[in-house]
Amino acid sequence: MALVLFAAGGEDSRGQSLSDFCGALLEGKSGAIYVADLSAPKIICAVGDSAILSGTQKFPPGSVFKIITAVAALEQGIDPRRQVKCTYWYEIPDGERLPCSWRPGHGKIDLVDAVSKSCSFYFYSLIDRGVSIARIENVAKMFFDIPQSPYFAEFYREDGADFPYRFAMGLTGVLVSPKSVLRMITAVATGGELPDFEREKYDKIRLSDDSEWEIIREGLRKTTTTGICAGIFPDSLSVAGKTGTAPLPENPAITCGWFAGYCSTEGKPEYAVVVFLIDATGYTDAAPLAGKIFEFLQHERK
Numbered sequence: 001m002a003l004v005l006f007a008a009g010g011e012d013s014r015g016q017s018l019s020d021f022c023g024a025l026l027e028g029k030s031g032a033i034y035v036a037d038l039s040a041p042k043i044i045c046a047v048g049d050s051a052i053l054s055g056t057q058k059f060p061p062g063s064v065f066k067i068i069t070a071v072a073a074l075e076q077g078i079d080p081r082r083q084v085k086c087t088y089w090y091e092i093p094d095g096e097r098l099p100c101s102w103r104p105g106h107g108k109i110d111l112v113d114a115v116s117k118s119c120s121f122y123f124y125s126l127i128d129r130g131v132s133i134a135r136i137e138n139v140a141k142m143f144f145d146i147p148q149s150p151y152f153a154e155f156y157r158e159d160g161a162d163f164p165y166r167f168a169m170g171l172t173g174v175l176v177s178p179k180s181v182l183r184m185i186t187a188v189a190t191g192g193e194l195p196d197f198e199r200e201k202y203d204k205i206r207l208s209d210d211s212e213w214e215i216i217r218e219g220l221r222k223t224t225t226t227g228i229c230a231g232i233f234p235d236s237l238s239v240a241g242k243t244g245t246a247p248l249p250e251n252p253a254i255t256c257g258w259f260a261g262y263c264s265t266e267g268k269p270e271y272a273v274v275v276f277l278i279d280a281t282g283y284t285d286a287a288p289l290a291g292k293i294f295e296f297l298q299h300e301r302k
């Protein structure tokens with residue numbers, strides 16, 4: 001597939017060398033990488049397959065979508081400190097069993113650690129604790145430009161009883177572009193500032209309580225310190241983020257992998273990075289590439 005390299009802003013030499021670097025990381029792979037400078041906000045690198053960059057092709061977000069489900073749970077008044085005991089298999093009311101992401105299960109786990117360890121069991125349980133598809137859908141619409149309600153309902157009819165659980169997991173019912181994931185993770189990083197990268201301005205997303213942003217960000221930060229990405233990012237980079245892996249709808253034998261995250265200096269988010277790869281997983285493939293990009297950004301700043 002064609003690899004498109006460009007630096008947003010053109011004259012920006014920092015953006016150009018960053019794009020060369022990210023383009024080299026994608027060599028021989030299919031996917032896309034975005035980097036945004038959050039002070040503007042401005043996309044300083046967008047490289048990858050042209051159909052992905054243009055937004056023509058969209059993909060299931062996988063566990064990256066757990067960020068949305070977690071916000072929906074908080075909006076619904078779910079107590080984030082209340083623990084659920086993950087025993088690996090989650091039985092839904094019709095008797096079907098759905099697996100967690102990790103064997104033999106995470107044991108007792110609260111919302112922050114469920115985000116950091118990507119515990120699917122916890123997120124399945126939210127559906128049975130009353131977090132509705134409509135609630136998740138409404139939160140998704142705050143962050144993503146996605147079709148109106150009937151879109152989700154259609155998927156519901158197709159997929160049957162496990163739909164709400166798989167939807168909460170980002171495996172069905174919603175398709176997103178890597179650029180829209182960059183907007184979403186930027187909004188989380190900044191505590192609700194949804195970026196318009198073209199106009200270099202922010203619009204505010206308002207949640208019921210500002211403390212919800214802090215809870216989500218704590219989970220994303222723990223992802224790289226004690227969660228599933230522990231050891232991938234040098235601690236000095238102060239990276240927070242989320243991985244995701246999902247089968248492609250047109251060919252479920254192949255998965256796509258995501259990492260969406262940001263680095264901060266003295267608590268202030270500086271750069272957001274999205275790595276999206278086809279025929280890959282989020283944890284083993286996308287997250288390590290994101291680590292190289294954050295290191296590159298830190299070196300350039302020195």
Ligand SMILES: [Zn+2]
Nearest residue numbers: 086100106119
């Ligand atoms: Zn679990």
